[in-house]
Structure formats: structure tokens, C-alpha cells
Amino acid sequence: xxxxxxxxxxxxxxxxxxxxxxxxxxxxxxxxxxxxxxxxxxxxxxxxxxxxxxxxxxxxxxxxxxxxxxxxxxxxxxxxxxxxxxxxxxxxxxxxxxxxxxxxxxxxxxxxxxxxxxxxxxxxxxxxxxxxxxxxxxxxxxxxxxxxxxxxxxxxxxxxxxxxxxxxxxxxxxxxxxxxxxxxxxxxxxxxxxxxxxxxxxxxxxxxxxxxxxxxxxxxxxxxxxxxxxxxxxxxxxxxxxxxxxxxxxxxxxxxxxxxxxxxxxxxxxxxxxxxxxxxxxxxx
Numbered sequence: 164x165x166x167x168x169x170x171x172x173x174x175x176x177x178x179x180x181x182x183x184x185x186x187x188x189x190x191x192x193x194x195x196x197x198x199x200x201x202x203x204x205x206x207x208x209x210x211x212x213x214x215x216x217x218x219x220x221x222x223x224x225x226x227x228x229x230x231x232x233x234x235x236x237x238x239x240x241x242x243x244x245x246x247x248x249x250x251x252x253x254x255x256x257x258x259x260x261x262x263x264x265x266x267x268x269x270x271x272x273x274x275x276x277x278x279x280x281x282x283x284x285x286x287x288x289x290x291x292x293x294x295x296x297x298x299x300x301x302x303x304x305x306x307x308x309x310x311x312x313x314x315x316x317x318x319x320x321x322x323x324x325x326x327x328x329x330x331x332x333x334x335x336x337x338x339x340x341x342x343x344x345x346x347x348x349x350x351x352x353x354x355x356x357x358x359x360x361x362x363x364x365x366x367x368x369x370x371x372x373x374x375x376x377x378x379x380x381x382x383x384x385x386x387x388x389x390x391x392x393x394x395x396x397x398x399x400x401x402x403x404x405x406x407x408x409x410x411x412x413x414x415x416x417x418x419x420x421x422x423x424x425x426x427x428x429x430x431x432x433x434x435x436x437x438x439x440x441x442x443x444x445x446x447x448x
Contacts, residue, residue, distance in 0.1 A: 187240025189229070194262060195243045196226055198254045206249070209312050216312055218246055249313070268315040273345055277324055278307050280341065284331045294380075299327055322399070329398015347398075355401035358431045362410060363393050365424065365431075369417045373439065385413055 199222045208217035225243060229235065235243065244262070251259060251266045281303050289298035306316060306324060316324070325347050332338040341347075366389055375384035392410055396402055402410065411433050418424040418436030427433070 185237055186234040187237055187243070189234060191262075192229060192235050192240060192243065194258070195240075195247050196222070196229065198247050198258050198262060198264070199243075199250065200226075201255060201258075202250045202253045204253065206313065209308075218249070221246065267313075270310050270313060270315050271321070274310055274316055274321070274324075277328060277345065278303065278310060280328060280335050281331070284334045286331070299330075303327065326395055326399040329400075330394050332398065356404070356407055359396060359402055359407055359410075361427070361431055362407070362414060362433070363389075363396060365421050365427065366410070366414055366417065367393075368422070369420045371420065373416070385416075388413065 202219075202222075205219040208215050208220075210216075221242075225235065225239070244264075247254060247259075247262060248264050248267050251264050254262075254264060286298075286300035286303075289296050289301070291297075303324070306320060309316060328335070328338075328347060329342075332342065335341065369389075372386040372389075375382050375387075377383070389410070392402055392406055395406075411431075414421070414424075415434040415437040416439050419439065424433065424436065428435070
């Protein structure tokens with residue numbers, strides 16, 4: 164009987180532990196709600212294309228939920244904490260210190276300007292790579308929503324935003340002047356490997372690209388890969404070490420189409436020429 168009781172109890176215990184890991188600490192949540200109850204001036208609701216963000220209503224909804232005895236998920240707890248940080252200056256100092264609230268950084272002055280530059284841009288169709296979908300238009304829209312809510316973009320988001328400006332620069336009037344004004348890609352260019360631009364220039368001579376191949380769910384397309392890196396370099400001014408290594412490795416397969424390949428091999432750190440991929444018709448014969 165004791166064994167049976169334990170067999171029934173143990174799965175329930177594990178389920179409770181898993182649930183506890185997924186929920187925010189109720190005591191901590193209560194303190195966050197207490198902090199937000201001190202707010203006198205709430206931000207105006209922000210209406211975007213898909214929804215309206217209203218901090219005051221969110222606070223009231225969360226408070227009602229907890230008063231009904233429901234627990235918040237860990238993610239909801241994180242959202243509540245971020246909201247507390249947004250109202251840092253209206254929370255009593257002692258409570259702010261207890262909750263380890265951080266004063267939010269303001270939106271960078273040039274970010275709204277960068278986003279406005281996309282107003283007349285026609286974005287490329289969304290691309291699916293493996294299980295991920297890359298949609299430039301949706302990405303820019305999501306950044307715009309964050310900025311409209313007063314959120315500062317992360318360094319990584321700003322970097323990607325800058326690279327997209329470079330990618331669509333040919334659709335932006337006076338882009339070269341704007342690029343200089345906003346100092347787009349300056350740091351990346353300073354840190355860029357000096358062999359990147361010459362390798363891309365050499366590969367621009369390639370006229371016959373290998374047929375795309377598929378392995379599992381992934382498609383490998385040399386031409387698309389080159390175009391993607393060339394576009395990234397044009398906008399961002401740099402490639403990652405891994406990208407550059409892959410580019411040079413690929414260049415070796417097209418050495419027979421690059422007249423000066425052997426002459427510049429040592430200078431640019433290019434691998435020895437490799438045998439090109441067999442064309443589909445030849446491979447099937």
C-alpha cells in the first residue's frame with residue numbers, strides 16, 4: 164500500500180516541481196505589483212498595426228489575475244519586471260533596490276531616423292532557411308514597435324538594422340550621404356578583415372555557378388550564398404570570420420574562372436584550387 168501511494172505521489176511531485184520551475188515567485192510578483200501600484204503617471208497606450216500596448220491595463224489585468232489566486236508564468240514575471248523598470252523613477256527607492264530594478268536606457272536618438280528610411284522600401288520576399296523564416300519587412304516592423312513603446316534596441320538589433328539599410332540602400336535617396344551622416348558600418352569596417360573586399364571582387368568574375376544541391380531539408384546554393392555575403396558586406400562593411408572562411412573555401416572551387424587566383428592566393432590567404440562541383444547532368448550520367 165505504501166509503495167502504491169509513493170508511485171502515485173512521485174509523478175505528482177515531479178509535475179509540481181516542473182510547474183514551479185515554470186512559474187514566477189508569487190512573493191516577488193506581489194512586490195512588483197506593489198511597486199507598480201505607486202505609479203501615478205502611466206505611459207500613453209501605444210497602438211501598432213496588430214495590437215495596442217497599454218501598461219496601465221496590463222498592470223490591472225495582472226493584478227486581477229493574481230488576486231484570483233492564479234500564478235504567473237516565468238515569462239509573465241519577466242514582463243512584469245521590465246514594466247517595473249520602465250517606471251523606475253516612480254518606484255520608492257528602497258523597493259526599487261530590493262527588486263534590483265534597472266533604470267531603462269532611452270531610445271538612441273538616431274534609431275527613429277533609421278527606421279523612417281525604410282518608408283519607401285520594397286522588401287524582399289520572406290526566405291525560409293531550414294526551419295527559420297527570414298522576413299526583413301516583419302523584422303523592421305517589430306523594431307519599430309519596440310521603439311514606439313520607448314524600448315531601446317540592443318546592440319545586436321542596431322547592427323542588423325544598419326546592415327538592412329545597406330542592403331536596401333539603392334532604394335533610399337541620397338543614401339551615400341545618409342550613410343556618412345549616420346556613420347553606418349564605420350566600426351565594422353575598422354574591424355573588417357582586409358582580404359574580404361578583394362575576395363568578393365575576385366568572385367564577381369564567376370559566370371558559371373554550380374547547381375544548387377539539397378541535403379535533407381537544406382538547400383546549398385553557391386550563387387545565393389555569395390550574393391548574400393556581398394550584400395551584407397556592402398551594408399555592414401564586414402563579414403564574420405566563419406563567413407569569410409566559408410567564402411574563401413568556396414572561391415577555391417571556382418579558381419578556374421578567376422584568372423588571378425593563383426597570383427593572389429598567398430596574399431589573400433586563399434586555399435589551393437579545388438575541383439569544381441560536378442554539374443547535375445554529368446553527375447547523373
